Amino acid sequence: MKIALLGYGRMGKTIEQIALQKGHEIVLKVDENTKNYDITIADVAIDFSIPSVAFNNITNCFKNNVPVVSGTTGWLAKFEEAKTICKQQKGAFIYASNYSLGVNIFFELNNYLAKMMHHLDDYQISLEEIHHTKKLDAPSGTAITLAEDIIKHSSKNSWTLDVTNNETELPIVAKRIDDVPGTHSIKYKSKVDTIDIKHTAHNRDGFALGAVVAAEWLVGKTGVFTMKDVLGLNK
Known part of the structure; x- marks a missing residue:
């Protein structure tokens, strides 16, 4: 699986380690200094960025048909708008405040x-x-x-x-x-x-592993989901 990391801070680096251990490839690392990038080279994006750019990161994925998993907090005033855009674009989206x-x-x-x-x-x-x-x-x-x-x-x-x-x-x-x-x-x-x-x-590994598992689960799906869907807790 080819993964784009939107946000390459402490969580982004931990997600990279976990993803590589699971045999995935990191094809894109986006931080505050990244100006232009092609999100379409990725099979899925994992967003752990900052509140001011999260909405744009996420909706850019929808518009380019790239599933996106987001754990960024502090941007949820636009969450319903993001869900609407996802459905309009027939995208795939998971947001969780915590992936552990x-x-x-x-x-x-x-x-x-x-x-x-x-x-x-x-x-x-x-x-x-x-x-x-x-x-x-x-x-x-x-x-x-x-x-x-x-x-x-x-x-x-x-x-x-x-x-x-x-x-x-x-x-x-x-x-x-x-x-x-x-x-x-x-x-x-x-x-x-x-x-x-x-x-x-005790560490960040549980959060990172959950995000990668969510990304694996999301590929090939359409719609807005939660970790309850990923973990089968809605059954």
Whole structure:
């Protein structure tokens, strides 16, 4: 499989290593200094760029009939527009805030726990995420996904990047610490006890492997998909 890497930062380099180990070829590496490139030489593109260029990277793939897997966060104000363009161009697209198998299991666990806690009003919900200092956006896309699933099953109307006493908002605390690949914690606290669930990434390899697996799965398909489709969790 010939892969284009849209974004060649820390994640891009890790994806390259994993892809090469799996026998794939990297035919294109695009970073902020790349001005003109031919995306059509690739069988699939993997986008881990930056928020300001992600939408253009992704829609350029649609227009050139190249399937694209994106893990860039911070651009989702244009997500619905991207999905529309994908469908118009009969493209293939997967977006995930996190490609790690463990995190996607954690998403399912979080969603199930939120359903269980729905009517237990004595518990206060909070969410914390910790990442390395080079991560540009806060909160993380993974934290937002976790928060949105909690909100669906609670009395909360929205999330906020702060500690709040507003009963309609779910507080997310975002911390930036050197060399932390990613930690996400959800806490339900009452006067009598606390329930915690937590996912801790030890390195970036899990994220990179998931992105390559998603790219392998996407080639030859048409439509907009998620990691639930890749992992068979929608069945």
